[in-house]
Amino acid sequence: xxxxxxxxxxxxxxAAVVIAAFILLFAVISYTSAPAIKEYGxxxxxxxxxxxxxxxxxxxxxxxxAPLYGTLVSSIIAVILALPVTISTVLVIxxxxxxxxxxxxxxxxxxxxxLPTIVYGLWGLEVLAPILKxxxxxxxxxxLGFIPLFSCRPFSGYNIxxxxxxxxxxxxxxxxAVARDAYRSIPMTYKEAALAIGANRYEYAKIMMGMIxxxxxxxxxxxxxxxAGETVAVALVIGNVPLISSCLFKPGYTISSLIANxxxxxxxxxxxxxxxxxxGLILLIIxxxxxxxxxxxxxxxxxx
Amino acid sequence: xxxxxxIKEKAFLITIFILTLLGVxxxxxxxxxxxxxxxxxxxxxxxxxxxxxxxGILPALVGSFVLSILSTIIGVVLAFVAGLFVAEFPNxxxxxxxxxxxxxxxxxxxxxxxxxxxxxxxxxxxxxxLLAGAxxxxxVMLPYVMVHVEQALESVPQLYKEAGYSIxxxxxxxxxxVSVGIAKRGIASGVLMGFAKxxxxxxxxxxxxxxxxxxxxxxxxxxxxAVPLMxxxxxxxxxxxxxxxxxxxxxxxxxxxxxxxxxxxxxxxEVRY
Numbered sequence: 001x002x003x004x005x006x007x008x009x010x011x012x013x014x015a016a017v018v019i020a021a022f023i024l025l026f027a028v029i030s031y032t033s034a035p036a037i038k039e040y041g042x043x044x045x046x047x048x049x050x051x052x053x054x055x056x057x058x059x060x061x062x063x064x065x066a067p068l069y070g071t072l073v074s075s076i077i078a079v080i081l082a083l084p085v086t087i088s089t090v091l092v093i094x095x096x097x098x099x100x101x102x103x104x105x106x107x108x109x110x111x112x113x114x115l116p117t118i119v120y121g122l123w124g125l126e127v128l129a130p131i132l133k134x135x136x137x138x139x140x141x142x143x144l145g146f147i148p149l150f151s152c153r154p155f156s157g158y159n160i161x162x163x164x165x166x167x168x169x170x171x172x173x174x175x176x177a178v179a180r181d182a183y184r185s186i187p188m189t190y191k192e193a194a195l196a197i198g199a200n201r202y203e204y205a206k207i208m209m210g211m212i213x214x215x216x217x218x219x220x221x222x223x224x225x226x227x228a229g230e231t232v233a234v235a236l237v238i239g240n241v242p243l244i245s246s247c248l249f250k251p252g253y254t255i256s257s258l259i260a261n262x263x264x265x266x267x268x269x270x271x272x273x274x275x276x277x278x279x280g281l282i283l284l285i286i287x288x289x290x291x292x293x294x295x296x297x298x299x300x301x302x303x304x
Numbered sequence: 305x306x307x308x309x310x311i312k313e314k315a316f317l318i319t320i321f322i323l324t325l326l327g328v329x330x331x332x333x334x335x336x337x338x339x340x341x342x343x344x345x346x347x348x349x350x351x352x353x354x355x356x357x358x359x360g361i362l363p364a365l366v367g368s369f370v371l372s373i374l375s376t377i378i379g380v381v382l383a384f385v386a387g388l389f390v391a392e393f394p395n396x397x398x399x400x401x402x403x404x405x406x407x408x409x410x411x412x413x414x415x416x417x418x419x420x421x422x423x424x425x426x427x428x429x430x431x432x433x434l435l436a437g438a439x440x441x442x443x444v445m446l447p448y449v450m451v452h453v454e455q456a457l458e459s460v461p462q463l464y465k466e467a468g469y470s471i472x473x474x475x476x477x478x479x480x481x482v483s484v485g486i487a488k489r490g491i492a493s494g495v496l497m498g499f500a501k502x503x504x505x506x507x508x509x510x511x512x513x514x515x516x517x518x519x520x521x522x523x524x525x526x527x528x529x530a531v532p533l534m535x536x537x538x539x540x541x542x543x544x545x546x547x548x549x550x551x552x553x554x555x556x557x558x559x560x561x562x563x564x565x566x567x568x569x570x571x572x573x574e575v576r577y
Contacts, residue, residue: 007479008396014382015389018409018446018450019402022406024420025420091320105328108331112330112331114500116506116558118554119535127337200310229415231414231506231507232536236539260507260510284412287411
């Protein structure tokens with residue numbers, strides 16, 4: 001027993017460092033954003049003005065509304081696009097594909113998850129966005145221009161929709177991993193029961209998806225959290241204009257791309273650093289909230 | 305005539321196969337673009353850009369190399385021991401808190417970890433440094449490696465541990481002599497995955513290493529560059545030349561990632577207890 005205690009106490013400091021790192025993250029980000037919240041109050045979250053000034057806090061205007069809007073909209077687009085693909089991929093991998101194809105799809109998804117995000121960013125900038133503009137956005141605008149979402153002319157491929165599509169590609173592997181875990185937890189007897197009552201493949205899939213609903217919600221939430229925090233790839237394709245528009249072909253901004261673009265200038269302007277940390281605080285809250293709810297959902301989805 | 309139920313089933317199957325295909329297509333497209341444009345860039349600018357300091361990618365390569373080694377050392381030591389603790393004492397409240405903290409770190413946007421290190425290291429020392437970047441990257445990889453270490457240790461059968469106890473080994477001896485030995489491949493693959501993750505991250509470096517690319521870093525306390533950061537900044541430049549360097553850097557990064565990926569694949573495949 002004495003040796004146990006020794007082992008416990010010699011390993012303990014390292015575990016404590018992990019806890020301390022997380023607490024420190026919260027403390028530092030909150031502490032650094034406090035002056036901005038004190039100075040500008042709610043205006044930070046209700047305006048989109050961004051005009052820094054060297055002279056003092058009174059003459060500069062900071063608003064995070066447009067980047068917040070961009071973060072939410074691009075991440076929601078990503079989840080809406082990725083969720084049906086996630087469900088299909090899980091069904092194909094787990095039910096219909098022969099073992100070799102299953103391994104191949106699994107490996108491809110793992111490579112997709114591991115590729116550096118900056119590579120997606122460069123690809124989005126130089127390959128995806130120009131193609132989407134010519135082959136998707138322009139025809140979409142001409143055919144469905146009466147719908148507000150597609151009503152503005154796509155001047156370039158760099159807009160909120162492109163960011164959403166790129167994010168959908170990037171979060172897909174994470175969403176598949178979470179949904180696949182949930183699917184694997186369905187007991188065999190339930191599957192057999194569904195088949196025994198004569199369900200065809202469509203009805204069977206529908207029943208199974210109903211059973212792992214909490215898992216699918218968790219998958220969507222984790223995908224959303226990832227998408228909201230993604231920085232460099234989005235900064236390269238979203239256009240970086242603080243704009244709020246119902247049209248998806250307009251450029252936008254996200255909190256993380258705002259941080260990425262403005263951080264180097266921030267020390268020159270009073271309060272700008274603090275405002276960026278306030279943006280960081282919002283991201284932290286979104287990330288932790290999405291993760292916590294997802295964890296609860298996953299524990300609820302354990303059928304066994 | 306097919307009844308509506310059968311038609312629905314057929315339509316459903318066709319839809320999910322198309323969607324799955326659509327889901328995996330981008331990975332081919334991205335890889336094809338990187339190889340095509342990367343090779344084209346090397347063909348146009350010569351392999352010499354790999355070893356050129358000004359107008360080449362050597363400072364970024366050196367920086368990335370130093371960063372991945374340094375962050376792996378910091379991150380892996382921390383993650384390995386913390387992972388041992390959590391796997392060995394799963395019921396202690398410290399373990400539970402550590403688990404929650406590391407799972408949360410996993411979901412925290414990586415740009416925030418760069419901001420944290422900026423405040424706690426860059427501002428007090430007054431300058432950017434490779435060490436600051438490595439610390440930020442260590443925080444990024446920490447939760448990944450920890451999860452792998454935990455899973456690898458948890459998959460060690462109880463029987464082996466009991467065999468160790470039965471011959472009079474202490475708990476520490478069993479942990480380091482038996483469990484870690486059996487789980488070493490799983491742990492190694494976790495370390496490599498963390499290494500790959502650290503190598504490819506950009507956001508934590510934005511505010512920590514200083515993007516010094518006109519010379520080679522002389523120590524870990526001096527500012528430096530990294531391949532992902534270079535790609536991010538060169539991609540935004542108007543000149544063709546810098547775009548070529550960005551694609552060349554991407555090709556190097558992707559090849560390095562694929563090498564690590566296949567090594568991990570082999571390691572994991574051979575794990576059989």
